[in-house]
Amino acid sequence: MSEQTRYDKVVDLALRRGLFYPSSELHGAIAGFYDYGSVGSRIKNNWENCWRGFFLRRLGEPFVEIQPAEVAPEKVFEASGHLTQFVDPITECGKCGAVERADHLLESHLKEGFEGLSAKGLGALIKKHKVKCHKCGGDLKEVSVLNMMLSTRIGTGKLSKPAYMRPETTQGVVVNFKREYLINRERLPLGIAVIGRAFRNEIAPRQTLFRMREFTQAEIQVFCDPSELAKHARFSEVATSKIPVVLAKERKKGIQMVSAKALAKEYGEVYAYYMARISEFYASPGLRVRFFEKNEEERAFYNKYQFDIEYEFEDGGWREIAGFHYRTDHDLAGHARVSGQDLSVNRNGKRVIPHIVELSFGVDRNLLALLDAGYREEKKKDEMRVWLSLPPAVAPFTAGVYPLVNKDRLPEKTEEVLQLLRNAGLDVFLDDGGSIGRRYARADEIGVPFGITIDYDTFKDDSVTVRERDSTKQERVKIKVLAEHLKNKLNK
Numbered sequence: 001m002s003e004q005t006r007y008d009k010v011v012d013l014a015l016r017r018g019l020f021y022p023s024s025e026l027h028g029a030i031a032g033f034y035d036y037g038s039v040g041s042r043i044k045n046n047w048e049n050c051w052r053g054f055f056l057r058r059l060g061e062p063f064v065e066i067q068p069a070e071v072a073p074e075k076v077f078e079a080s081g082h083l084t085q086f087v088d089p090i091t092e093c094g095k096c097g098a099v100e101r102a103d104h105l106l107e108s109h110l111k112e113g114f115e116g117l118s119a120k121g122l123g124a125l126i127k128k129h130k131v132k133c134h135k136c137g138g139d140l141k142e143v144s145v146l147n148m149m150l151s152t153r154i155g156t157g158k159l160s161k162p163a164y165m166r167p168e169t170t171q172g173v174v175v176n177f178k179r180e181y182l183i184n185r186e187r188l189p190l191g192i193a194v195i196g197r198a199f200r201n202e203i204a205p206r207q208t209l210f211r212m213r214e215f216t217q218a219e220i221q222v223f224c225d226p227s228e229l230a231k232h233a234r235f236s237e238v239a240t241s242k243i244p245v246v247l248a249k250e251r252k253k254g255i256q257m258v259s260a261k262a263l264a265k266e267y268g269e270v271y272a273y274y275m276a277r278i279s280e281f282y283a284s285p286g287l288r289v290r291f292f293e294k295n296e297e298e299r300a301f302y303n304k305y306q307f308d309i310e311y312e313f314e315d316g317g318w319r320e321i322a323g324f325h326y327r328t329d330h331d332l333a334g335h336a337r338v339s340g341q342d343l344s345v346n347r348n349g350k351r352v353i354p355h356i357v358e359l360s361f362g363v364d365r366n367l368l369a370l371l372d373a374g375y376r377e378e379k380k381k382d383e384m385r386v387w388l389s390l391p392p393a394v395a396p397f398t399a400g401v402y403p404l405v406n407k408d409r410l411p412e413k414t415e416e417v418l419q420l421l422r423n424a425g426l427d428v429f430l431d432d433g434g435s436i437g438r439r440y441a442r443a444d445e446i447g448v449p450f451g452i453t454i455d456y457d458t459f460k461d462d463s464v465t466v467r468e469r470d471s472t473k474q475e476r477v478k479i480k481v482l483a484e485h486l487k488n489k490l491n492k
């Protein structure tokens, strides 16, 4: 049997247990689209709520959340620059007609990254290294560019107008900035968040949730007065935090732990402050990430500073799961120009176009990272025990509740316990099929932290057996303190 990578195993598990699966599979799935199943939807919703809890509530800033439309007229993307600049370099095989991304082709040929290089530069490299079509070995045509937005039309017939599925959630925030600024008492910095879908007509969707054509972003655009980027009111709270960075100018040194204070000297306190907070966000589920700085050639066209936040997959190397960007006034200035409207604001008698500092998270990629980090297996005799060691806050349920048998008043007692836990606000489910061992195994595979078994002793001591997912340790707990007991364990 061929050796499966951990990534393959995670994907297998996801399909088997309803975390996610190919979209429209019944009619022949299209690459780059995945549906979240009953278990995956819970994990995704929980992750999004953790994100909201941390960035929108715990940080305690003037951060608000909006839900802009997913389709926008062409003007929006003319203003943002996506119409002309959101392009991928492609090359077509002159023999078989296969189209591939020129940078990916070079990457697999030369085992180096080429993202961000111009079409011209890529074309020259393809010639120099005599790269041929990967499918048939034929000669490749000149490298050209293809817009990655998914286009559509609104309305019918001659009166219909071109429109696009948003390629990022950002623009829905930028076009509403002025309105939200007024509604939120004209404060800066003002953070406007969106959790929602974005669409890209990827030429090479790959690695399941990793590069999809429809995906979910969780972003905050923080609008700042550009003259106030050097100071942040709460910087002292994070000044000594150490942040794992790979700096563009010192890439050879690899990951360095640099204090927020030192980073602030280079990038300003506002920028360093959010780096520290993002770092904190990842520390709580124990996800090890690094901030990888992109140099001028590699940065997206709208960014002045760009750090990719990367997680090291067990066997796939460091890959981007989030990003932290300084977009300057690129967006507001573009929209002001194209709309003819004044998008500046009054700051102490001066007209100022706010600058955007952007915290951008790929929700699907973050879930993959959590699954990768949490995947465990252990061989016991002939059986392989597989479990997901997910942080309780994102686990699909807190506990499974299992009657030992479906008779002798055990189902009634089980129902009582379920109600008690639900009333205490815990997310629990009933599983009364198969042996207790099988039920534990099923719950372990989807990352449920606790299993609760109701047996005949329950009638004698008014207690249940609580089994912990990671250690498989079991203990008897009185029903009357059960909810409290679980909550205490969750908060540890």
Ligand SMILES: [Zn+2]
Pocket: 093, 094, 095, 096, 097, 098, 133, 134, 135, 136, 137, 138
């Ligand atoms: Zn070919």
